Amino acid sequence: MAEQVALGIDVGGTNVKVAFVKEDGTVLAQGSIPTDPERGPEQFATGVAEYAKALADDHRLPWESVFGAGVGLAGFLDVEKGWIEESVNLHWYDVPMGELLEKALGKPVRMDNDANVAALGEVWLGAGRSSRTALCITLGTGVGAGIVIDGRIHRGVSTMAGEIGHIQIKNDGELCNCGHRGCLETLSSATALVRHAKEAGLVGQSGDLTAKEVFDLADAGNTVAQSVVADMIRWLALGISVGANLLNPDVIVIAGGVVNAGDSLIEPLRAAFQEEALLRVARACNIVPATLGSQAGVLGAARLVFQ
Numbered sequence: 001m002a003e004q005v006a007l008g009i010d011v012g013g014t015n016v017k018v019a020f021v022k023e024d025g026t027v028l029a030q031g032s033i034p035t036d037p038e039r040g041p042e043q044f045a046t047g048v049a050e051y052a053k054a055l056a057d058d059h060r061l062p063w064e065s066v067f068g069a070g071v072g073l074a075g076f077l078d079v080e081k082g083w084i085e086e087s088v089n090l091h092w093y094d095v096p097m098g099e100l101l102e103k104a105l106g107k108p109v110r111m112d113n114d115a116n117v118a119a120l121g122e123v124w125l126g127a128g129r130s131s132r133t134a135l136c137i138t139l140g141t142g143v144g145a146g147i148v149i150d151g152r153i154h155r156g157v158s159t160m161a162g163e164i165g166h167i168q169i170k171n172d173g174e175l176c177n178c179g180h181r182g183c184l185e186t187l188s189s190a191t192a193l194v195r196h197a198k199e200a201g202l203v204g205q206s207g208d209l210t211a212k213e214v215f216d217l218a219d220a221g222n223t224v225a226q227s228v229v230a231d232m233i234r235w236l237a238l239g240i241s242v243g244a245n246l247l248n249p250d251v252i253v254i255a256g257g258v259v260n261a262g263d264s265l266i267e268p269l270r271a272a273f274q275e276e277a278l279l280r281v282a283r284a285c286n287i288v289p290a291t292l293g294s295q296a297g298v299l300g301a302a303r304l305v306f307q
């Protein structure tokens with residue numbers, strides 16, 4: 001039998017990443033095109049399919065060897081039906097994306113949200129390799145999470161498992177997008193870090209302040225930045241200890257641009273986590289930075305097909 005190849009599709013707000021991946025994780029071909037959500041879901045599906053077929057042709061990859069496609073995108077999904085219920089960043093609502101892509105590609109399609117596919121990618125080929133129970137946290141505009149147990153995404157009954165960003169950990173805290181107050185993501189997302197740093201008087205060196213810059217300033221001895229970073233890490237440790245006490249994971253993977261801060265994030269986070277989580281939970285769990293970067297999503301999406 002010819003080797004089987006999965007098509008991974010990672011739909012971001014700006015670009016769609018596409019990769020052909022073998023079952024051992026080897027990437028045979030990859031590329032990206034603009035998402036351009038304004039063209040509408042149907043044109044989008046056709047455009048992605050045309051691009052994928054051309055990419056396969058360029059790499060002399062027979063279309064028959066592709067046995068399915070996995071798709072990751074941000075939003076509330078009905079995974080069983082392959083339905084996008086609500087994707088705020090693409091402005092798509094009630095879209096049968098699974099069906100549209102199946103028609104355009106002529107292949108079966110499986111879908112999941114971006115946090116879940118990124119988590120699956122990290123557990124398959126990245127920092128969570130060989131983990132049995134993994135909690136993968138992404139620090140970005142929000143705090144997202146994916147839970148992977150025995151190599152499979154844990155979705156809950158309505159694909160809402162892993163909404164760790166909305167655990168309310170601070171009494172009377174800031175109002176969150178979800179309508180509640182004091183959610184983890186109002187305290188520990190990259191966006192929150194920058195907001196708090198600005199409120200404390202820090203400014204960007206060239207242009208708008210970034211989370212990476214706040215960490216750099218803290219590393220360089222800026223005490224204001226150090227205090228903002230310390231707060232962010234303390235709340236993050238509290239939030240992930242709630243998740244860890246519930247799941248008893250062997251690994252917590254931290255992903256997102258902030259991870260480039262390296263040890264100035266991970267080391268203090270490990271120390272604070274040891275204090276916050278139950279002793280036996282903390283002992284069994286390693287906190288590690290993600291290793292696949294922006295590739296996690298497209299690889300995890302491909303992995304969906306092999307399951």
Ligand SMILES: [Zn+2]
Pocket residue numbers: 165166167176177178179180183
């Ligand atoms: Zn919230």
